[in-house]
Amino acid sequence: MNANTALARGSDLGSLLRATPDSTPQGPGWLNRLRSEAAARAAQLGLPTKRDEEWRYTDLAPLLNYSFEPVRPPPLLALADIERFIIPEAAASRLVFVDGVFAPGLSALDNLPVGLRVTRLAEAWSSHEMIVHAHLSRLVNFQHDVFAALNTRSFSDGALILIGKDQRCPAPVHLLFIATSHDAPVVISPRCLVIAEPGSECTLIEDSVSLGDSVYFNNMVTEIAVAENAQVTHIKLQREADSAFHIAHSGVTLARNGRYHSNTVTVGARLSRFNLSVTQTGEGAECTLNGLALITGQQLADTHSTIVHTQPHGTSRQLHKCIVDGAAHAVFNGKIVVQQNAQLTDAAQSSRNLLLSARARVDTKPQLEIFADDVKCAHGATVGQLDSEEVFYLKSRGLDELAARNLLTYAFAAEVIAKIAVPSVVERLRHVVLEQTQHAS
Amino acid sequence: MIIPNSKTLLEVRDLSASVGSVEILKGINLTIRAGEIHAIMGPNGSGKSTLSKILAGHPSYTVTGGEVLFEDKNLLALAPEERARAGVFLAFQYPVEIPGVSNSAFLRLAYNTVQAQRGGDELDPLEFDDFVREKIKLVEMDSSFLDRGVNEGFSGGEKKRNEILQMALLEPKLAILDETDSGLDIDALRIVANGINQLTTPDNAILLVTHYQRLLNYITPDFVHVMEGGRLVKTGGKELALELERLGYDWVRDENEAARAMA
Numbered sequence: 001m002n003a004n005t006a007l008a009r010g011s012d013l014g015s016l017l018r019a020t021p022d023s024t025p026q027g028p029g030w031l032n033r034l035r036s037e038a039a040a041r042a043a044q045l046g047l048p049t050k051r052d053e054e055w056r057y058t059d060l061a062p063l064l065n066y067s068f069e070p071v072r073p074p075p076l077l078a079l080a081d082i083e084r085f086i087i088p089e090a091a092a093s094r095l096v097f098v099d100g101v102f103a104p105g106l107s108a109l110d111n112l113p114v115g116l117r118v119t120r121l122a123e124a125w126s127s128h129e130m131i132v133h134a135h136l137s138r139l140v141n142f143q144h145d146v147f148a149a150l151n152t153r154s155f156s157d158g159a160l161i162l163i164g165k166d167q168r169c170p171a172p173v174h175l176l177f178i179a180t181s182h183d184a185p186v187v188i189s190p191r192c193l194v195i196a197e198p199g200s201e202c203t204l205i206e207d208s209v210s211l212g213d214s215v216y217f218n219n220m221v222t223e224i225a226v227a228e229n230a231q232v233t234h235i236k237l238q239r240e241a242d243s244a245f246h247i248a249h250s251g252v253t254l255a256r257n258g259r260y261h262s263n264t265v266t267v268g269a270r271l272s273r274f275n276l277s278v279t280q281t282g283e284g285a286e287c288t289l290n291g292l293a294l295i296t297g298q299q300l301a302d303t304h305s306t307i308v309h310t311q312p313h314g315t316s317r318q319l320h321k322c323i324v325d326g327a328a329h330a331v332f333n334g335k336i337v338v339q340q341n342a343q344l345t346d347a348a349q350s351s352r353n354l355l356l357s358a359r360a361r362v363d364t365k366p367q368l369e370i371f372a373d374d375v376k377c378a379h380g381a382t383v384g385q386l387d388s389e390e391v392f393y394l395k396s397r398g399l400d401e402l403a404a405r406n407l408l409t410y411a412f413a414a415e416v417i418a419k420i421a422v423p424s425v426v427e428r429l430r431h432v433v434l435e436q437t438q439h440a441s
Numbered sequence: 442m443i444i445p446n447s448k449t450l451l452e453v454r455d456l457s458a459s460v461g462s463v464e465i466l467k468g469i470n471l472t473i474r475a476g477e478i479h480a481i482m483g484p485n486g487s488g489k490s491t492l493s494k495i496l497a498g499h500p501s502y503t504v505t506g507g508e509v510l511f512e513d514k515n516l517l518a519l520a521p522e523e524r525a526r527a528g529v530f531l532a533f534q535y536p537v538e539i540p541g542v543s544n545s546a547f548l549r550l551a552y553n554t555v556q557a558q559r560g561g562d563e564l565d566p567l568e569f570d571d572f573v574r575e576k577i578k579l580v581e582m583d584s585s586f587l588d589r590g591v592n593e594g595f596s597g598g599e600k601k602r603n604e605i606l607q608m609a610l611l612e613p614k615l616a617i618l619d620e621t622d623s624g625l626d627i628d629a630l631r632i633v634a635n636g637i638n639q640l641t642t643p644d645n646a647i648l649l650v651t652h653y654q655r656l657l658n659y660i661t662p663d664f665v666h667v668m669e670g671g672r673l674v675k676t677g678g679k680e681l682a683l684e685l686e687r688l689g690y691d692w693v694r695d696e697n698e699a700a701r702a703m704a
Contacts (some may be wrong), residue, residue, distance in 0.1 A: 066547075178552065388500065388501075389537055393533065393537045394551075395498070395535065396524075396533075397547075397555075397611070398522050398551055398555040398558070398611070400522050403550075403554070404522075408539065411539045412541065413541065414540075414542060415590070418590075
């Protein structure tokens with residue numbers, strides 16, 4: 001790319017750059033250097049267009065319709081304002097961020113389980129500088145991702161979660177990101193770093209919610225390092241306001257025999273994109289990725305996942321489902337790479353999509369890139385309406401057409417929801433699914 | 442059991458039907474009265490399963506002639522769900538799996554839907570739980586099957602037991618059992634048959650559709666009909682099934698052709 005086009009494309013970011021100021025140089029020198037590098041890279045990359053293969057189906061033009069501004073100090077919220085978002089299982093392990101700013105009054109960190117350290121990222125670079133330095137920006141690379149670059153340039157806070165060696169945390173850690181109402185569109189840039197030391201286990205819930213319906217852009221980056229024999233269960237709930245933009249990137253590395261289980265539920269935002277990159281760097285690693293996008297109206301939900309097997313005996317399982325109603329548009333691009341050294345990899349991927357209206361659209365693209373010769377890999381994709389045999393089965397039991405269709409649509413979503421290991425989350429999501437899938441006659 | 446002067450539940454008159462442009466049923470006549478057990482036997486492709494599905498209202502088939510009365514009302518004018526509520530039940534040859542919905546939630550929904558139509562009491566989840574745990578004993582099913590997804594990962598035998606459990610809950614007047622014996626080992630066959638036997642009353646009737654005679658070792662039919670080429674070509678008592686088992690379907694086919702040649 002020559003300097004002129006870089007400049008021209010960089011100018012595309014206009015208000016996004018203005019709205020994501022360089023964070024105040026309060027951090028250590030390496031962090032400030034990283035931020036400058038990210039800022040320069042963001043300006044070089046500019047906003048991707050549909051000519052970019054990675055963004056072929058997702059038009060970011062709506063982002064340019066708004067003039068984004070830096071986020072203002074958020075209003076002070078009371079616990080009662082956020083009560084409906086509280087997850088009982090995580091009552092003593094909750095970190096709340098309001099418009100990206102840590103809210104100690106709403107958080108609950110006093111009775112954390114032994115071995116679990118949850119720290120504001122803004123404090124962590126002094127208290128845990130070595131570990132933050134060793135991981136930050138290593139698992140999500142911003143060289144080819146303008147949004148990761150923008151986040152790295154300007155994130156001011158987030159969470160550092162450290163699970164000590166051989167520690168098992170029975171309670172999930174709830175990271176609640178709340179967006180409030182704004183007079184002008186704002187950009188929020190949360191950042192999380194999760195480090196599971198050897199033999200540890202924990203469950204993380206990343207939850208993006210909104211209290212209003214104004215326009216905002218939530219640009220998140222989460223990095224998760226899973227050490228030998230450790231296990232991280234990562235539940236990501238995206239229930240942003242209908243007018244919001246949500247772009248998130250999670251980067252995960254798995255050391256030998258490490259396990260990563262992801263459950264992603266996407267119901268909110270007018271435009272959302274979730275990049276999930278999992279790299280198995282050690283032998284015998286295992287990951288399961290379960291995703292559900294449930295969208296309607298004019299929503300667009302795009303999920304891009306990449307699973308890279310670099311070592312032998314790795315396992316990966318992926319089930320991604322989309323239920324698309326109205327004039328909504330779902331995109332799934334799931335790439336599995338099996339490198340030459342990754343013999344005896346066992347990978348299976350399934351993309352299943354349900355279109356509930358004539359105007360609904362889905363683009364699905366499962367991809368396998370296999371460079372090893374002794375592997376077991378399968379993938380498949382289906383797009384369609386409800387199965388007429390299943391509808392008939394339910395009607396033959398007395399349910400009318402509408403009740404039968406509603407039940408099957410609910411079931412299609414519930415299969416993914418049911419895999420989530422936190423009961424109150426499952427219960428709440430069931431209600432969300434019920435509300436969104438039950439058509440009236 | 443054959444009960445003199447009992448009420449006619451099902452009256453099939455000269456029924457013909459096709460799927461696409463292929464004619465499958467070519468003039469079926471069948472009368473089933475309350476209390477009776479009928480078996481329709483026949484080789485693969487003879488139209489047995491088609492008849493079952495048409496009676497239940499499957500949308501893939503087109504009735505091209507004849508009529509079907511259920512308790513003197515035109516059954517073919519009813520939607521599948523209306524037939525179910527009126528008391529027609531089809532136990533599927535291949536029950537569908539519905540992951541994501543628990544079996545107990547599904548069973549309760551079906552039960553309450555049918556109860557509401559019949560003016561009976563609907564049950565809340567707790568009441569239904571007690572009720573279904575009693576009924577489940579009939580098919581010797583473990584109660585853990587209630588918590589699983591509908592038929593999700595069930596073996597062939599478990600699916601068939603679940604069908605009979607649904608029959609027990611919905612209390613149909615006419616139960617059509619489509620190849621309920623297929624894919625069952627001997628223990629499962631005994632359990633399923635035992636369940637069906639316990640559900641027979643003087644007020645209901647059963648239509649068994651089967652390829653093999655072995656189910657009839659456990660459930661004694663009052664009438665056995667042989668289907669061949671879309672027609673019921675022979676009707677007899679329970680001994681007809683044994684004869685078929687011994688002589689094979691070719692015997693009926695040959696006899697039928699001879700009869701037609703003479704006519």
